[in-house]
Amino acid sequence: MRVxxxxxxxxxxxxxxxxxxxxxxxxxxxxxxxTVTGNHLDHVHDTGFTDTGDLRTSG
Structure with a gap:
């Protein structure tokens, strides 16, 4: 869960x-x-929109 x-x-x-x-x-x-590869995320939304990002810790 990401919040x-x-x-x-x-x-x-x-x-x-x-x-x-x-x-x-x-x-x-x-x-x-x-798809999660290490800290990298790739999303394909059901609407067809795509996005990508990297997980980071806050602090």
Missing amino acids: TADGHIRQELRADGRHDEARGNCRSACTGCC
Whole structure:
């Protein structure tokens, strides 16, 4: 589970290669497939939108 510092965006990265993102009070605002390679994430959302990023620790 990835959560923004303010808790507004919560993203569950599941073991089956799917992700489910909640925003504010909206559950499952964004769903799709995800691939995690080390600290790198690639997402393909069910709508066809793609994004990528790297996991970092806050501090």
